[in-house]
Amino acid sequence: MSDRYDCIIVGAGPAGIAAAYKLAGAGLSVLVFERGGFPGSKNMFGGILYSTILNRLIPEFWKEAPVERHVVRRRYSFLSKDSEAAFDLKFDAFNNPPYNHSFTVLRARFDKWFAKKAEEAGAVVVTEAVVDDFITEGERVQGVKVRMEGGTVYGDVVICAEGANSLLSEKIGMKKRPDPANMVLGVKEIISLPKGVIEDRFSLEDGEGAALEFFGEALGGEIGSGFIYTNRETLSVGIGCPISVLKEKGMKPYELIESFKRHPSVKNFLRGGKIEEYSARMIPEGGYDSLPALTRDGLLLTGDCAGLVNPSLYKEGTNLAMASGVFAADTVIEAKEKGDFSKATLDGYVKRLQESFVLKDLKRYRDVPATLHSVPGFFKEYPEGIMELLQGHFTVTEESKEDVHREIKRLFRDKVSIWRLVRDIYKLRRLIT
């Protein structure tokens, strides 16, 4: 390990490795520090990798990458205590390459593979190396301090890809300690089942995958969602809920995932399964209005520490992370040519983000986090009201249909104000459109 590099990267997740891969490919000397024993060992996510950027970096990556299944089936469901209303989509077209750029993935395997690709391209990845500080001279970041002997390493520029628990970014003043309302806590279990059982149970062919999202009573009627994603021989099963909501409602995350798994509409998907792993992580879902400073002299923030997650129904994180890594790399290559690593030059990174889907989407969905917190009925009264309405409609009786409908409309209006419903639907349109 020499003590000077063109670029130092903190964190071997999707953002850091995408940057490393691109920079090394352009012939720059790149050093990546990863605190885990191997890249991916500390990483977890819900389970779906959107892969448009990865496919640009490594065309047809799915032929060699450890992907689990490509997602052809999507199911969105609202739960009340004992009922469910679901919307189920399946597209055969997604069976053809590039598989709609949606793959279920297990991060301990995938990130390890991705980091190996960056190493093959010429990047140096050092594991078991914790970065505790940036080295600064005035405003300018000059390198990093690593918790190891002789752990002072200099670079022309540093790309920080430290993840959601953004200790370094906060320490150097790029952002404040995040607001609990903007941080979602995700808790997940890996549940193993034979391949054939998974395919039968989720109505899938070999290699096909399903992504099931659950709202409403999945989280006791609070903001957030539960999910089941199919891997090859396991299921990723979990919940995500804002830390502020867990605090206010006094809900323990490990109890919440248990009650989700026990719901009558969830438990049958899991039966016969064996729990293989339990994990947790934070997701920065504050969106556009809680973005940190993204650049300063000699430093760029990428991925989760930069808050680059689309908090709408699309729930896109890793693809944005990779995009930010690539844009950071492009900007560093440009800066290297100019020999200028000032904030003014590095702001080319922000411009690239703004001109791409990354910040365009974050901007489009900027109101989603606040809206979710302002329409609590969305997760409780509405699903319950609608479910009662439907249950009334489908209950077989000898009453005339006219009487039945009058009665259930009355019940629904007792529960839900129509004006508020219309207003809330208008507010919530940004969740999906």
Next chain:
Amino acid sequence: MTEEFLKPLEEKTLAEKLFLLRFRVDGESHLILNKEVCWECDERVCLLICPSGVYRWDEGKKEVTVSYEGCLECGACRIACPQGAIDWKNPRGGFGVAYRFG
């Protein structure tokens, strides 16, 4: 499908779930509480928020104990603590939790 996959999902306690994980445990904690602040605190959000139950209330000592050995390194406690009283350092390189699936 055979009967065995029609049985309910196996039940595991939190302790049993943590037992499934690989931890390389360091001699000292990467989570340090500001005892003076914690002493005054009556919210104790840390007890609630941690997905692996690292924080426990010791009724005898009247203080929060920290079983950092089972920390999943999500960082939620640091964000949730209203007083910002948790000094959260990354564990030593290669130490802490290591996921096999992730």
